[in-house]
Amino acid sequence: MSTNELSDRYNHLEVEDKNYLFWMKNNYFKAEDISTKPPFSLIMPPPNVTGSLHLGHALDQTIQDLFTRWKRMSGFNALFLPGTDHAGISTQLVVEKELLKQGLKRRDLGREKFLEKVWEWKETYGNRIIEQCKKLGDSADWGRIKFTLDDDVSAAVRKVFVSLYKEGLIYRGQRLVNWDTQLETAVSDLEVENEERKGTLWHIKYPIEGMNEFMIVATTRPETMLGDTAVCVHPSDDRYRKHIGKNVVLPLLGRKIPIIADEYVDQTFGSGVVKMTPAHDFNDYEIGKRHKLQFINILNTNGTLNSNAGPYQGLKVQPARKKVLEDLAAQGLLEKEEPHKQVVPVSERTGQVVEPYLSDQWFVAIHKLARPAKHVVESGTIEFIPEMWAKTYLHWMNNIQDWCISRQLWWGHRIPAWYCEDCKHVVVSEKNPVECDKCKSKNLKQDDDVLDTWFSSGLWPFSTLGWPEQTESFKTFYPTSLMVTGHDIIFFWVARMIMNGLHFAKDIPFRHVYIHGLIRDSQGRKMSKSLGNGVDPLDMIEKYGADALRFTLLSSVASGKDLKFSEKRLEGYRNFMNKIWNATRFALTNLKEYKSLNESINPEAMSLADHWIISRLKETQEQVDDYLDSHRISEAANTLYSFVWNDFCDWYLEFIKPIMYGDDIYQKNETAKVLAGTLNRIMRLLHPFIPFITEELYQKLPIKNEACIVDAYPTSENDRVWLSASDKEKAFELNVIKEAISALRNIRGENQIKPGQKINIRLSTASIRLNEILTKNQSAFTKMANVDGFEIGSNLSATKSALQLIQIGQDKMSVIVPLEGLVDLGAEIARLQKNLEKAQKDIEITHKKLSDDSFMKNAPPDIVETEKARLEQLVEQTQTIQESLERLK
RNA sequence: GCGCUCGUAGCUCAGUUGGUUAGAGUACUACCUUGACAUGGUAGGGGUCACAGGUUCGAGUCCUGUCGGGCGCACCA
Numbered sequence: 001m002s003t004n005e006l007s008d009r010y011n012h013l014e015v016e017d018k019n020y021l022f023w024m025k026n027n028y029f030k031a032e033d034i035s036t037k038p039p040f041s042l043i044m045p046p047p048n049v050t051g052s053l054h055l056g057h058a059l060d061q062t063i064q065d066l067f068t069r070w071k072r073m074s075g076f077n078a079l080f081l082p083g084t085d086h087a088g089i090s091t092q093l094v095v096e097k098e099l100l101k102q103g104l105k106r107r108d109l110g111r112e113k114f115l116e117k118v119w120e121w122k123e124t125y126g127n128r129i130i131e132q133c134k135k136l137g138d139s140a141d142w143g144r145i146k147f148t149l150d151d152d153v154s155a156a157v158r159k160v161f162v163s164l165y166k167e168g169l170i171y172r173g174q175r176l177v178n179w180d181t182q183l184e185t186a187v188s189d190l191e192v193e194n195e196e197r198k199g200t201l202w203h204i205k206y207p208i209e210g211m212n213e214f215m216i217v218a219t220t221r222p223e224t225m226l227g228d229t230a231v232c233v234h235p236s237d238d239r240y241r242k243h244i245g246k247n248v249v250l251p252l253l254g255r256k257i258p259i260i261a262d263e264y265v266d267q268t269f270g271s272g273v274v275k276m277t278p279a280h281d282f283n284d285y286e287i288g289k290r291h292k293l294q295f296i297n298i299l300n301t302n303g304t305l306n307s308n309a310g311p312y313q314g315l316k317v318q319p320a321r322k323k324v325l326e327d328l329a330a331q332g333l334l335e336k337e338e339p340h341k342q343v344v345p346v347s348e349r350t351g352q353v354v355e356p357y358l359s360d361q362w363f364v365a366i367h368k369l370a371r372p373a374k375h376v377v378e379s380g381t382i383e384f385i386p387e388m389w390a391k392t393y394l395h396w397m398n399n400i401q402d403w404c405i406s407r408q409l410w411w412g413h414r415i416p417a418w419y420c421e422d423c424k425h426v427v428v429s430e431k432n433p434v435e436c437d438k439c440k441s442k443n444l445k446q447d448d449d450v451l452d453t454w455f456s457s458g459l460w461p462f463s464t465l466g467w468p469e470q471t472e473s474f475k476t477f478y479p480t481s482l483m484v485t486g487h488d489i490i491f492f493w494v495a496r497m498i499m500n501g502l503h504f505a506k507d508i509p510f511r512h513v514y515i516h517g518l519i520r521d522s523q524g525r526k527m528s529k530s531l532g533n534g535v536d537p538l539d540m541i542e543k544y545g546a547d548a549l550r551f552t553l554l555s556s557v558a559s560g561k562d563l564k565f566s567e568k569r570l571e572g573y574r575n576f577m578n579k580i581w582n583a584t585r586f587a588l589t590n591l592k593e594y595k596s597l598n599e600s601i602n603p604e605a606m607s608l609a610d611h612w613i614i615s616r617l618k619e620t621q622e623q624v625d626d627y628l629d630s631h632r633i634s635e636a637a638n639t640l641y642s643f644v645w646n647d648f649c650d651w652y653l654e655f656i657k658p659i660m661y662g663d664d665i666y667q668k669n670e671t672a673k674v675l676a677g678t679l680n681r682i683m684r685l686l687h688p689f690i691p692f693i694t695e696e697l698y699q700k701l702p703i704k705n706e707a708c709i710v711d712a713y714p715t716s717e718n719d720r721v722w723l724s725a726s727d728k729e730k731a732f733e734l735n736v737i738k739e740a741i742s743a744l745r746n747i748r749g750e751n752q753i754k755p756g757q758k759i760n761i762r763l764s765t766a767s768i769r770l771n772e773i774l775t776k777n778q779s780a781f782t783k784m785a786n787v788d789g790f791e792i793g794s795n796l797s798a799t800k801s802a803l804q805l806i807q808i809g810q811d812k813m814s815v816i817v818p819l820e821g822l823v824d825l826g827a828e829i830a831r832l833q834k835n836l837e838k839a840q841k842d843i844e845i846t847h848k849k850l851s852d853d854s855f856m857k858n859a860p861p862d863i864v865e866t867e868k869a870r871l872e873q874l875v876e877q878t879q880t881i882q883e884s885l886e887r888l889k
Numbered sequence: 890g891c892g893c894u895c896g897u898a899g900c901u902c903a904g905u906u907g908g909u910u911a912g913a914g915u916a917c918u919a920c921c922u923u924g925a926c927a928u929g930g931u932a933g934g935g936g937u938c939a940c941a942g943g944u945u946c947g948a949g950u951c952c953u954g955u956c957g958g959g960c961g962c963a964c965c966a
Contacts, residue, residue: 008926194964201966218966232966269965276966283966343964388893392961395892399962487960522901524959555914558903561894562959566901572914575928586925630905638903638913653925661924748920749932755921786923842910855946863908863947870909 006588006700010581012545016692020134023695028072028709029139031079033472040076041477042068043461043510044140045485045493046148048087050094050125053132055519055527055565056486058537059557062550063516063633064484065138069688070628071481072139073713079477080139081464083146084126088412088453089183089191089349095121095411111410118411132538137546137691139709144473146464148456149413156463157456158416158430160504165417165428169365170405172417172426176285177404179357180347181303181317185408186361188452189401190492192345192354201340202325203271205333206231206248209256215240215248216335218270220342221280222328223321225250226309227298228257230276232287235261237272251333252324253310262287279358297358301408317355362406362415362449369499370400382498382508385631389487389515396491405452412450419445458496461509468504483510486518514631517562524564535565547690548574554689555637576641577693580686583649584697587675590660594669597676597702603725605670608777609655612734613678614726616647618716621723624685625715640686648682651738658779676703677722681714688713733773736808737780743804743815744785750831751802751823759822760789764796765813774813802828803884805877814880825888832888836881839874846871 023029031041042064047057064080072078095118096106106114126147133140146153164170177186202222205214215231228250233240240259247256257276264287265274278288279295288295298309305312305320312320328334345354374397376382377390384390406415418427420436421443427433435442456463461483465474479501485494494513501509520526521533540549551573556563591597603611620643627636659671683698687708698708705711712718740763753759761781763774774792781787800820806813819825846867849855856864 006925009928010926194962220966264965266965274966281966283964391893395962491961556902561902564901566915568915569901571928575926578926578928582926582929584925589925632905634903642913649925650930657924745931746933752920752932755923755931783923838910846909849947852946858946859908866909 006581006585008582008585010545010578010693012547012577012692013542015696016135016137016541016546019692019695020137022707023139023709024142026707028707029080029141030143031141031477032077033476035077035476037075037077039079039476039481040068040071041079041081041480042482042484043464043480044080044082044138045483045489046083046085046146046457046460047129047133048090049084049122049129049147050087050091051129053129053136053537055535055537055553057129057133058136058549059516059519059553059563060484060486061133061136061138062553063514063557064482065136065140065691066550066554066633066688067482067484067628068139069691069709070713072709073684073687073711074715075712077476079141079144081144081146081477082130082133082138082140082142083148083460083464084129085453085457086122086148086412088407088409088450089185089187091118091122092409092411093183093349106410114410135538135541135546137550139691144464148453148460152466153456153459153463154413155430156459156467157413157451159468160459160500161416161451161455162428162430163504164364169368170362171365172360172362174358174360175363175404176279176282176356176358177361178345178347178354179299179301179359180350180352181299181301181355182347182350182352183409184301186357186359186404186406187347187349187354188404188454191348193348194343195346197342197344199340199342199344200337201270201342202337203335204251204275204328205335206251206273206275207333208243208259209247209249211246214335215243215259215273216271217273217275219275220340221321223305223312223317223324224277224280224298225275225324226253226305226312226320227277227279227296228255228275229278229288229294229296230258230260230291232260232262232265232274232276233272234265234267235263237265237267239272251331252327260287260291260293262290280356282356285356285358295358299355299357301357303352303355317353361404362417362447364403364405366400366403366499369503370397372502373397373495373498376498376502376508382510383512385512385514389490389513392487393490393495397495400495403452405455406447406449407452408448409450412453413456415447415449415451417447419447421445454492454496457493458500459504461497461501462505474505478505478509479507480510482512482514484514484516487515488518490515512631516557520562520564522564522566524562527565535567540567540570544570544574545577545692547693548577551576551637551641551690555634555641558632558634576645577690579645579649580682580690580693581697583644583653584679584700586653587679588700591672591676591702594672594676594702597673599673599677599703599722601673601677601722601725602670603727605666606674606725606727606730607656607659607667607671608730608734608737609652609659610671610674611726611730612655613648613652614674614723615728615731616643617678617681618723618726620647621681621685621714621719622716625713628688637689640689644682644686648678652678654784655734655780658783673703676701680704681719683708684711684714732809736770736773736811736813737777739806739808740774740813740815741781741785743806744781744787744817747802747804747815747817747828747831748785751817751819751827753817753823755786757822758786758788759817760791761785761787762791762793762796762798762801762816762818763813764794764798764816765792765811766794767811767813770808770811770813798884799887800825801884801887802831803880805880807873807877812876829885829888832881832885836878836885839878839881843871843874843878846874 068078068080178192180187199220201218203216203218207214231248243259244261246259250257276284278284278293279297296308298305300306305315307313347354420441422441423439425436425438461480462478465478467474497509527534552570623639624636656671659667680701680703683694687694695708778790798816802817802819804815
């Protein structure tokens with residue numbers, strides 16, 4: 001096979017890697033810091049450095065690459081900046097798990113040794129996801145790749161921390177936080193998921209001091225009573241008002257604790273008495289502060305009970321609960337238990353029940369940062385696509401809470417705070433301090449904690465561009481043009497980028513936020529390892545090709561809704577790739593003799609089909625440009641799909657076959673140019689969607705430039721000269737033939753006339769214009785409808801014939817196929833009957849409309865006119881059908 | 890509880906200022922291996938646009954309610 005000959009099936013395996021190398025070798029992905037072209041910038045949401053690509057990434061990346069390639073082809077200095085995230089918690093978990101297999105524990109190794117292991121792990125697996133992105137076709141500027149723990153990014157992180165601290169927007173304090181007892185770290189509110197579970201509500205008797213009475217408290221977490229420092233009732237609760245100020249004796253531990261009153265208590269729930277555990281419950285914490293209650297912490301960091309729990313020390317929460325209940329029952333203090341639906345907070349990462357835990361943590365005071373971040377979205381300066389996500393964003397921003405940013409982990413940005421061992425002063429500094437700036441002691445100890453991963457992610461749009469230095473990159477590409485991400489991280493990430501961007505980079509981080517849905521399995525379930533329903537995009541790429549996967553994702557992503565992934569659909573788009581391949585194969589075979597073709601086409605010499613395909617191309621280009629501009633990705637993809645398959649392959653290629661196989665060299669030369677030119681534009685139009693196959697085929701075309709990836713994206717603007725060759729009138733004329741052929745096919749199909757059976761046809765029309773068009777184009781009918789005898793005229797006989805009436809603009813024609821001796825007439829009678837019924841029904845509807853006074857009075861004149869014309873047509877049609885039916889009987 | 894969102898063909902979904910006969914892919918049926926492609930071609934069947942009201946000359950589209958999914962946020966111990 002010579003290089004110009006294509007196999008009859010598209011084999012993505014031979015095409016994809018090869019073309020990726022070609023692009024890389026020629027530096028096509030590189031964006032310039034200084035350029036005369038307008039900038040377009042898009043920062044990749046950094047995937048976890050040790051992760052591997054899943055379908056969600058694939059969707060995310062493909063959308064980004066689509067816009068990058070489109071903008072690059074549209075003359076922009078397009079930057080797609082890649083990077084990876086250190087992903088504190090998940091990476092640490094993965095490595096810990098791995099070490100455990102070797103019998104090694106994190107704490108046994110110690111911080112330094114453990115971090116060495118994580119870095120080793122990162123070096124080994126850190127590029128895996130990057131390689132996977134390349135498989136997908138990402139045209140990212142890999143020379144600029146960033147990692148969240150890179151020196152310059154870390155410097156940005158420190159700068160931000162220190163300046164927020166100096167502004168008083170970062171503070172340290174002892175607070176009740178969400179505690180993951182497996183990881184032994186605090187986690188933020190966002191990292192906690194609330195699961196509804198069946199639980200039990202236990203009613204426990206607390207003896208009132210000096211009385212033979214009890215206060216009954218209800219609780220779902222009885223073990224927390226070990227940390228109780230009060231019981232609380234509503235101040236106006238008549239049942240208990242008399243007891244306020246007295247004490248109860250805490251069962252099991254015998255501690256005396258006060259009975260207090262607070263409006264918070266709901267008198268109607270349970271017994272109306274609430275036990276107060278200020279160190280282990282968020283509501284109790286608030287009340288505890290109001291009433292200056294004692295805070296007794298009963299937990300160790302690993303979730304076991306500490307010495308404050310007395311005899312229960314050392315037990316984990318669940319065993320302690322069991323024991324506490326047993327002991328209470330033994331003492332007759334367990335009044336009753338009842339089933340209770342409760343919401344349990346669960347750590348997103350480990351699935352452990354989150355315990356509220358009192359500890360020293362760092363927080364960002366968020367309200368001052370949130371205000372401008374709300375404003376830019378309210379004012380439309382930052383635009384969410386689809387718009388509805390702006391509501392979600394604003395709702396959260398309006399209820400935002402201070403952000404706990406410290407994590408008791410080792411892997412991450414260590415908090416740049418040092419404690420003076422001598423004077424207890426806290427030094428917060430960008431550079432590692434050598435001495436306490438208060439007492440000059442050299443006895444400094446750095447805070448052990450690291451920052452929440454999202455702290456560094458929040459700076460990503462500018463830390464990746466060299467900020468805080470005013471680099472050329474930063475000046476050129478900030479604010480970025482577009483951010484593409486899933487709705488699951490609007491709060492985690494998008495909100496924080498907006499807050500930080502405004503505060504530090506002094507401008508919004510991006511103009512548009514494209515929010516796509518999450519990918520679910522074909523049944524709509526979340527893809528997860530435990531369900532085993534995950535689809536590995538790399539398997540799909542291997543099997544169907546990256547382009548097919550990309551097109552599947554892009555054609556499915558609409559209006560920000562979640563999307564169900566089906567392999568069936570992927571198969572369909574794999575077939576589309578094959579279709580494109582074979583259409584080009586056909587073209588190239590027929591263009592063999594045209595080694596180089598020039599672009600200029602001569603409207604006078606073009607066939608009707610040439611005029612028609614160019615006019616369709618023009619419409620397609622206009623639509624696609626419009627759709628991409630308004631981020632309507634699936635519409636753009638589907639428009640191209642149907643143009644290529646339905647218009648170009650099904651009609652145009654069939655129409656030009658007689659020309660390409662014929663002897664009319666003059667005509668053939670012209671059509672060759674149109675064919676090659678159209679194909680060239682098809683490749684360019686499709687390239688951002690399916691880069692591999694389009695580059696491969698583009699390179700084989702007789703009309704081409706350097707590379708598809710850097711050729712211009714065709715629009716009705718920049719392609720005006722070529723598109724203007726299409727004569728509207730002639731394009732329209734082709735529709736006449738197309739309609740007639742469709743009618744013939746319909747007659748054939750419904751009457752079961754075998755495709756091999758040649759038929760005689762009569763095209764009957766009073767229109768001289770149609771008559772001329774049909775006469776000129778008899779060959780099209782011969783080839784495309786297997787027509788033998790051909791008669792054109794007016795008032796041609798339709799006896800014992802199938803008939804279809806066609807209306808084209810003002811002109812009408814009857815497509816007549818004599819059936820006598822060919823087939824039984826029953827099928828045609830049935831077909832006409834069906835058409836007749838439909839037409840009659842339509843007449844009824846239209847007639848009703850037109851005889852409605854209010855319609856005639858209120859509807860705009862053009863609508864009324866259309867309806868009138870329609871009625872006329874329908875009436876005529878029914879007459880013709882009825883006559884035809886008569887002649888069949 | 891508050892907020893958002895969806896309900897269109899067997900399945901997956903389009904349907905953007907309300908306006909001809911509600912579309913596509915897939916599945917299904919019939920026919921066809923014709924010199925790009927059977928990962929193909931041609932034709933066909935298939936919908937009370939969840940339901941009930943309302944606005945309007947006109948509603949899949951706008952409004953209200955009901956039913957049924959999904960999601961987010963906050964929750965009574």
